[in-house]
Structure formats: C-alpha cells, structure tokens
C-alpha cells in the first residue's frame with residue numbers, strides 16, 4: 001500500500017510541477033489564466049483517477065485531495081471551481097460505491113484550499129512548511145472522516161491500510177508541492193515587479209529626453225517645433241521601412257534631441273539673422289559631437305546618442321563629424337538625416353528664407369544613394385507622393 005501510494009504521489013507531484021510552467025506563461029488576461037490553471041489541475045486529477053490505488057472495485061484512492069487543495073490555495077475561487085468541477089464530474093462518471101465519498105473529498109479539499117487562499121490574501125498566514133502541513137492535516141482529517149461513509153466492506157481496509165499510508169505520504173506531498181508552487185509564484189511576482197520597474201525606468205528616460213528637447217527649443221524659439229517635426233517625419237519613414245515599435249520609440253526620442261549638442265552654441269549665434277562667420281559655423285558644426293558627449297553618460301535603451309552624433313553623417317562619407325560611410329551610420333541616424341534636411345529646408349530659418357517644399361524634396365530625391373540612404377529616400381518620397389507629408393502639415397505635425 002505504501003509503495004502504491006508513493007507511486008501515485010510521485011506521478012501527481014511531477015504533474016503538479018507543470019504549474020511552474022503554466023504560471024510563467026503569458027495569458028491574455030487574469031480570467032483566462034485562472035481558468036487554464038483550473039483546467040490543468042482538473043486534468044491532473046483525472047489522470048490520478050485513471051491510475052489509482054484500487055481498494056475494491058468502485059473504491060479508488062489517489063492524491064486528488066492534495067492537488068485540489070493546493071490548486072485552490074494558490075489559485076483562488078475560479079481555479080478552485082474549475083478544477084473541482086472537472087475532477088468531481090469525472091469521479092461521479094466513474095461511479096461505484098465510493099463515488100459520493102470521492103466527490104465529497106474533492107469539494108472538501110477545494111473548500112480547505114480556499115480557506116487557506118483567503119487567509120493568505122488577508123495576510124493572516126504565510127505560505128511556509130508549517131502552514132502547508134496544517135492545510136494537509138486539515139484536508140486529510142476531513143478526508144478520513146468522509147471515508148467512514150464508504151461501503152461497509154471497504155471501511156475496515158481503508159482505516160487499517162489506507163489511512164496511515166495516506167497521512168504518511170500526503171502530508172509531506174502537500175508541503176513539498178506547496179513550497180514548489182510558492183517558489184514558482186514568487187518567481188512570477190518578481191518577474192512582474194522587474195517588468196514594472198523597467199517600464200518606470202523607460203518612462204523616466206523618455207521624460208528626460210522630452211525635458212531636454214523642451215529646454216533646447218526654449219533657447220531657440222526660431223526653431224521651436226523643428227525637433228518635433230523631425231521626430232514625426234522620422235517615425236513615419238521608420239514605420240514605412242518596417243522598423244519595430246521598439247525601434248520607432250528610440251527613433252522618435254532620438255529625433256527629439258538630435259540637436260541637443262546645440263546647447264554649446266550661444267543663443268546669439270543660434271538666432272543670428274545675419275550671415276554667420278566661419279568660426280560661428282564651426283561652432284554650430286560641433287553640435288553633433290557635443291550631443292554625443294552630452295548623452296554619453298545616460299544609459300539609454302535606444303540608440304539616442306548615435307542619432308545625436310551621426311545625424312549629419314552622409315553615406316558617401318562627406319558628412320561630419322567623423323565622415324562615416326554607409327552602414328557605419330545607424331539606420332535611425334540615416335532616417336533623421338532625411339527628416340532633418342526636409343524640415344530645415346522647407347521652413348524659414350532665422351538666417352535664410354525657406355527654400356521651399358519642392359526644392360527640399362528635390363534635394364533629398366537627388367541625394368538618394370549618394371548622400372542619403374536610398375531606401376530611406378524611397379520611403380520618404382512615397383510618403384510625400386501619397387500626401388502623408390506636406391509642407392502645410394509641418395507646422396502642426398502629429399504622428400497619425
């Protein structure tokens with residue numbers, strides 16, 4: 001009897017470990033997760049009843065009390081209802097003299113587990129070996145009581161042989177599986193907490209970028225709106241090129257601060273209406289490497305620093321500050337280069353009047369494959385041709 005019970009327990013413990021895989025899966029929502037967990041435990045119980053310890057025909061014995069009580073204790077009401085409904089229905093379907101008692105064992109285990117779940121939720125008890133032992137003891141004292149309602153012939157065998165073996169194997173089984181389930185749940189909770197912290201960190205980084213962008217535009221009202229325009233156009237091009245949502249986020253943020261290096265340029269130079277001197281031009285040209293330095297110490301998840309450093313690089317090596325060629329320039333910087341050129345040429349600047357929409361498009365189109373990435377230029381031209389990008393929209397551009 002002991003060996004047979006040990007077999008049942010080990011099979012069900014192994015199946016119970018599937019809980020670990022299950023709780024770490026991604027579900028559409030909490031409802032579908034709980035119903036799936038209930039189904040899993042219900043099916044495990046059915047499996048236990050397919051290969052049970054047979055006391056006499058119609059009186060079978062397995063570890064369903066352990067499974068159902070723990071499923072309810074960790075999963076709550078919906079898991080309890082789903083798993084006990086499946087297991088209970090199957091036990092009634094099997095029939096025999098022990099059917100009613102077997103069904104009652106399932107319901108009693110479910111209620112004990114739910115009481116444990118309730119106390120756990122209210123933080124009245126902690127999940128540890130002692131509380132799990134208490135749960136196992138309570139469940140199996142009730143089970144032992146219910147066994148007294150088995151057919152008269154089976155009661156003696158059950159009391160003499162099954163009960164001692166049941167207490168000796170099912171109590172440790174409850175503790176071991178319960179502790180494992182606590183481990184799985186904790187890992188899942190830690191995973192959720194880490195994801196939450198990561199999302200908070202990302203939001204903080206996004207806010208830093210937006211604050212930098214706002215500060216930059218506050219210094220230079222003539223170009224206010226330029227960074228947002230470049231960001232909007234860049235995202236449209238990036239989306240047309242099939243960049244992932246994560247890449248598009250980085251592209252937008254990087255475009256918002258692509259000119260962050262202009263902090264090194266005095267406002268008087270940035271807003272100067274007259275022709276700039278050679279030294280002033282040199283200073284302005286330094287803004288790309290200055291942007292690289294400014295963003296150097298912030299650990300972004302996206303290539304924001306590369307965008308600030310490389311948006312004046314050109315694929316034939318004629319750009320600055322490093323004269324990078326082709327793929328040496330990140331795709332994000334190649335996109336921002338086109339969006340930046342278009343917005344800068346299409347709208348008025350303090351030191352010159354706009355060259356116009358058509359002229360800006362022509363400069364970009366003719367530069368495709370030479371100074372601008374051909375694929376980026378093609379995507380940009382498609383967006384112009386289908387009316388997504390127009391000069392009128394630049395003033396109050398928002399991403400669709």
Ligand SMILES: [Fe+2]
Pocket residue numbers: 258259287311312
């Ligand atoms: Fe720039």
